[in-house]
Structure formats: C-alpha cells, structure tokens
Amino acid sequence: MEEKRIDHMKYLPDMEIIDSTMLEDVLQYHDAFRNEDFTAKNVKSALAKTHLEPQDFMALLSTAALPFLEEMAQKAHTITRRHFGNSINLFTPIYFANYCENYCIYCGFNSHNKIHRAKLSDAELRQECTNIAKTGLEEVLMLTGESRHMSDVAYIGNAIKIAREYFRIVGVEIYPVNVDEYKYLHECGADYVTVFQETYNSDKYETLHLAGHKRIFPYRFYSQERAILGGMRGVGFAALLGLDDYQKDAVATGMHAWLMQKKYPHAEISLSCPRLRPIINNDKINPKDVHEKQLVQIICAYRLFMPYASIVVSSRESPYFRNNIIKIAATKISAGVCTGIGGHIIEDEQKGDEQFEISDTRSFDEIYAAVKSEHLQPVTSEYIYL
Numbered sequence: 001m002e003e004k005r006i007d008h009m010k011y012l013p014d015m016e017i018i019d020s021t022m023l024e025d026v027l028q029y030h031d032a033f034r035n036e037d038f039t040a041k042n043v044k045s046a047l048a049k050t051h052l053e054p055q056d057f058m059a060l061l062s063t064a065a066l067p068f069l070e071e072m073a074q075k076a077h078t079i080t081r082r083h084f085g086n087s088i089n090l091f092t093p094i095y096f097a098n099y100c101e102n103y104c105i106y107c108g109f110n111s112h113n114k115i116h117r118a119k120l121s122d123a124e125l126r127q128e129c130t131n132i133a134k135t136g137l138e139e140v141l142m143l144t145g146e147s148r149h150m151s152d153v154a155y156i157g158n159a160i161k162i163a164r165e166y167f168r169i170v171g172v173e174i175y176p177v178n179v180d181e182y183k184y185l186h187e188c189g190a191d192y193v194t195v196f197q198e199t200y201n202s203d204k205y206e207t208l209h210l211a212g213h214k215r216i217f218p219y220r221f222y223s224q225e226r227a228i229l230g231g232m233r234g235v236g237f238a239a240l241l242g243l244d245d246y247q248k249d250a251v252a253t254g255m256h257a258w259l260m261q262k263k264y265p266h267a268e269i270s271l272s273c274p275r276l277r278p279i280i281n282n283d284k285i286n287p288k289d290v291h292e293k294q295l296v297q298i299i300c301a302y303r304l305f306m307p308y309a310s311i312v313v314s315s316r317e318s319p320y321f322r323n324n325i326i327k328i329a330a331t332k333i334s335a336g337v338c339t340g341i342g343g344h345i346i347e348d349e350q351k352g353d354e355q356f357e358i359s360d361t362r363s364f365d366e367i368y369a370a371v372k373s374e375h376l377q378p379v380t381s382e383y384i385y386l
Contacts, residue, residue: 008206008215015219016178016226022259023221029054030200030252038062047071052305057254060301061247069293072300076329079307087379088371089310089332090364091139091169092132096120096159098341100145102212104198106243106276109145118341119150125159129166131344135336135364138381139169141194146175146214153181157188164189168381171236175213176223182230191383192268193227194236195220199244200252208243224260234268235260236312241290241298242276250298254305261306270310270332271302275317292321296328303329315360322360323370333371336364 011017038058043065046056059065060072097119100109108115120128132140140163144151156174163170172185173194182193199205202217209215224235237257239249253271261269275290295317302311313322313330315337322333337358338344362370371378 005210006215008209008217009202010216011219012213012216014178015213015216018179018222018225018229020222020225022225022256022263023218025259026200026221026252026256027202029058029255030248033058033061033248033251035062035247038064040064040067043068046304047075054255054258057258057301057305058251060304061250061254061298065297065301066293069297069300072304073296073328076300076303077327079303080329080331083307084331086375086377087331087382088326088376089139089379089382090137090335090367090371091141091171091332092137092334092336092364093141093143093173093339094125094128094132094163095143095339095341095343096125096128097144097147097151097155099147099150100212101147101149102214103210104212104214105208105210106198106240117145117150119144119155120159120342122158122162124342124345125162128342128344129163132336133166136368136380137335137364138167139171140167141171141173141334142190143173144175146212148175148213153177153184157185160185160188160190168383171234173236176220176226179226179230182227182232184230186231190232192234192236192270193224193232194238194270194272195223195227196238196240196272196274197221197253197256198240200239200249200256201244204244221256224256225264228260228264228267232267234270236270236272238272238274240274240276241295246290246294246298250301254302257309258306261309268310269306269308270312271306272312272314273298273302274314295321296325299325299329315358318359319362319370323374326371326376327374333367334360335362335367337361 042059046059098109099117169191170189171192172190205217227235237253239253257269310332311330312332313325315334368378
C-alpha cells in the first residue's frame, strides 16, 4: 500500500505563517512562462533597455535568446564592472552537521541514505575555523542537514557565535525557521541566510520531497522573507537547476528575488545557480540536463535583470567555467571547499560523509591566484563593523 503523505501545501502546526501574497505572485510568473512565446524581436527589445521588466527577463531566458548570448555576456560584463568594479568575493562553506529528517530523493544527506552521520563539537568546530582562518578567508557559510532534533537552533546559534570569533562575515544555510528564530541567529552573529527552493514547480516539488518539514512548499518559499523580518542583512535565492524545467525555475528564482528587493529595498540580495551534481541514488531523479551554454544564459539574464544583486557560482562548477564566468557576471565564488563534516580539521579526512561531489577542488591560494590572473581583485571581506 502506498504510504500516506502529508499535504505539501499545508503548514504544520509549528510553522509560522506571515501575511504575504508573494508565493502566488511568483507562481503566476512561473506558470505563465511559455518558451515558444518569445522571438528574436523580444530579445532585441530587452537588450536595448537600461531597466528590464519581467517580460524582458523572460525573453532573455527563452531559447530565442541563445543566438544573442555573446551580446548578453558583453552587456552583463559592463553592468557587473560598473556596479562591482573588479572585486570577486571569496568564501568557503563549513558543513558542521549532516543529520537530516527529510526524504528528498536528490540529496546525499536525505534520511534514507546510508551514510556516515556526524556533527562537530565545539572543540572540533574551533579547529575547523582555525584551519580555515589560517588561509586568509574571512567569510564562511555555515551548513547543516535539516534535523531540528540533532542540530537544534541553540546548537546552530552556538556554532555561529564560535565562527564569529574567527570570521568577519557568517552566513547560514540551514532548515527554514520562524521569524523569532532567525532573529536569535542574527543576534548570535549571522549576517545572511541562503535557501534553495530547489524547484518552483509545486507539483514536481511534491514528488521530490517525500517526508520531513522540507516537504511543505510554502513554508520553505517564505524563508527569506521571515529572515529579513528577523533582522538578517541579506538573503540568497536559488533553484537547483535540472530538477525540473530550468527556464521556468530560473524565471521564478529571478522573480522571487526581484519582488523581495522591491518589498525590502534595504536587503542585500544574492542569486545562486547550482546545477545537479552526482549523489547517491541519482538515478531516481530523472534529471533534466542544463548545459554550460544555458547556465551562462541564466547568469547573464540574472545580471541584466538585477544589476545590484550578487551572483554566486559554487564549486559545483569546473575551474574553467568559474575562471570565465567571473569575467562576465559572477561576483562571488567559493574556495577551498569540502562538503563533508569536519573536512578542514585533518587534511584528506572528514568526520561525516559529504552532501555531493564538487567539481572545483582548488585551494584558497589557488583560487586567489586564479582570480588575480584574470586581472580581477579577490576580496575576502568588504564589511567594516563600527
């Protein structure tokens, strides 16, 4: 008999509901996008404008825009240099726990996978931070699997406090929480929150997230808004490209970020563009390929639509791709990455298994030198706290 699953569109009792219609607005744009509706004329019109409207953004994500990719890249380069100069921000993730209560079939951490689970003690986290700080990095992104039982908010808050002893900027990528909990994490020292919606197709989302709190689509969607209401300085958005129609997911990601920027103009907005990487049970996903040319198109469209947003390209992508995309539109990349638990404590060892395989395994020094070689300026922190 098929297991009875909870309704993925209904909040659970412990989930905070905020007064917002943004979900309906974003899904309207997602559902309205029809690739065949756009022509070369629409693309040329969008490229001629200084400020893009949603329809222009959609045109730049359509197949009709691919012949104009060089023009898009040239314009994206000009806009990026105008607003960000030659700066490329560097950071590294710290995976400090991989326990998870969700059953997401595309994720290496999911609760049904037989992997080595672990969480760092205070002493282990301090050693991890010490070794990362020695490289010169000043920004970290703190990540856990999604388990309130094994990694509760107090544990995460304490980890943030420890990280702030070593780094100027601390971001978090954890399970979604309520406004008061985001406020607490901000008071502990967290600067920004990143949440991947994974896919904005709610029907597809339901088939990928079979159990756990992550199954609840609207609660995850409103994570960034709750984070801003909790006092976070910045929020990051992304769909995991390849889970569903990449064009529709890119449209929805951009519109989600754009509407948040309009509603909260003080918030710092960032966009990520992760593609699926090999993981355990990858054969169950039926992934939809997103090639590098299409990924460049998405990144350029993000830049033209949101000139002031930071665009992050992670170590999921190859060194060659990252070396080139920072010359066009990306403004932030990870360096010296390990997606296992405690991977920086002892070289070539880790306490818990990794979430996915990375493609760019270069050290911080190697990436710093690569950025310099492109006549760009690697930046480890651009914030001064008074």
